[in-house]
Amino acid sequence: MRRDIFQAIADPTRRGIITLIALQAMTPNAIAAHFDTTRQAVSKHLRILTECELVIQKQQGREIYYQLRLNKMKEIDKWLQQFRDMWEDRFNQLDDVLSTLKNKKK
Amino acid sequence: MRRDIFQAIADPTRRGIITLIALQAMTPNAIAAHFDTTRQAVSKHLRILTECELVIQKQQGREIYYQLRLNKMKEIDKWLQQFRDMWEDRFNQLDDVLSTLKNKKK
DNA sequence: TATATGTGCAACTTTTTGGTTTCGCAAATT
DNA sequence: AATTTGCGAAACCAAAAAGTTGCACATATA
Numbered sequence: 001m002r003r004d005i006f007q008a009i010a011d012p013t014r015r016g017i018i019t020l021i022a023l024q025a026m027t028p029n030a031i032a033a034h035f036d037t038t039r040q041a042v043s044k045h046l047r048i049l050t051e052c053e054l055v056i057q058k059q060q061g062r063e064i065y066y067q068l069r070l071n072k073m074k075e076i077d078k079w080l081q082q083f084r085d086m087w088e089d090r091f092n093q094l095d096d097v098l099s100t101l102k103n104k105k106k
Numbered sequence: 107m108r109r110d111i112f113q114a115i116a117d118p119t120r121r122g123i124i125t126l127i128a129l130q131a132m133t134p135n136a137i138a139a140h141f142d143t144t145r146q147a148v149s150k151h152l153r154i155l156t157e158c159e160l161v162i163q164k165q166q167g168r169e170i171y172y173q174l175r176l177n178k179m180k181e182i183d184k185w186l187q188q189f190r191d192m193w194e195d196r197f198n199q200l201d202d203v204l205s206t207l208k209n210k211k212k
Numbered sequence: 213t214a215t216a217t218g219t220g221c222a223a224c225t226t227t228t229t230g231g232t233t234t235c236g237c238a239a240a241t242t
Numbered sequence: 243a244a245t246t247t248g249c250g251a252a253a254c255c256a257a258a259a260a261g262t263t264g265c266a267c268a269t270a271t272a
Contacts, residue, residue: 002228010116011230015185022189029248041231043250062239062248070193077190079121080183083128087176117260135218147261149220154259168218168269 003052005075013037014045018054018068025058025067109158111181119143120151124160124174131164131173 009015013035020026020034032042046066049055054072058065115121123137138148152172155161160178164171 004118006118006121007116010113012110012112013230015112019188022192027248028250037230038232039249040233040251044230047250064249068189070189073186073189074193076182077186080179080186082125083174083176083179084183086128087180113259119260133218134220143260144262145219146221146263150260153220170219 003048005052005054005072008049008052008054009076011045014049017042017045017049021066022068025065027063027065031066109154111158111160111178114155114158114160115182117151120155123148123151123155127172128174131171133169133171137172
C-alpha cells in the first residue's frame with residue numbers, strides 16, 4: 001500500500017478533513033457530521049491520514065480526538081519550493097501573459 | 107473523471123515528470139527515457155497533466171514538446187497558504203517538540 | 213514512393229481506491 | 243448488570259486509475 005502525503009491529499013474529503021481539524025482536534029463522529037458520508041468512511045480516511053503521519057490521535061475516555069500534524073504538512077511545502085523559486089522570475093511571468101492572450105483568441 | 111491538480115500530483119511518476127520538465131520542455135520519448143515505463147504510459151500521464159492544465163504542448167514538426175505551467179502550480183501553494191500561517195506560530199512548534207519527546211520514550 | 217520515426221488514442225487487464233455493512237470491544241450511562 | 247455510545251477493523255463491492263498492446267496518422271528520411 002502506497003502511503004505518502006501526496007496520495008493522502010489527493011482525495012477531496014481528506015483535504016476537507018485536514019482543513020477542518022487544522023484549527024482544533026475533533027472526533028470521527030464530529031468530523032463525519034461535516035461531510036456527506038458515514039462515520040466509517042471518515043474513519044478510513046483518518047486511518048490513511050494517520051498512516052502517513054499527517055494526523056495524530058489523542059484518546060480521551062472512549063473518544064478519540066484527531067489532530068493535524070502541521071509539521072508533516074511542511075513536506076508538501078518543501079516539494080513546492082523548487083517551483084516557487086521559478087515562478088518568481090520575470091521570464092515565466094511573460095510566458096503566462098502570452099498563454100492568456102492565446103486563450104482569449106479562441 | 108476527476109481531474110484536479112491534487113489528483114495529478116498524487117502519482118509519483120507524474121511528480122517526476124513535473125520536476126523534469128520544469129526546467130525545460132521535453133518530448134514524450136525523452137521523458138520516458140528517464141523513467142522505468144513505456145512511452146505510452148508517459149503519454150497517458152501527460153494527457154492527465156494537460157487536462158488539468160499543469161502542462162502545455164508545443165508542436166514542433168512531428169515532435170511535441172511538453173512544458174510545465176508554473177502558474178497552475180501556484181494553486182497548490184494557494185491551498186497550502188492556510189496552513190503556512192499556522193505552522194509559523196510558537197504554539198504549534200511547542201506541540202511538535204512534545205510529540206518528538208513522546209516518540210523517543212518508546 | 214517506400215520506410216522509419218514520433219506521436220495520440222482506444223480497447224483491454226490488473227490494481228487501487230472509496231464506500232458500505234457488519235462485527236466486536238471498551239467506555240459511559242441507565 | 244444491562245444498555246447505549248464511540249470507535250476500529252475486516253469483508254465485500256463498485257468505480258476509478260494505471261499500465262499494456264495494438265493501431266492509425268502524421269512528419270521526416272531514404
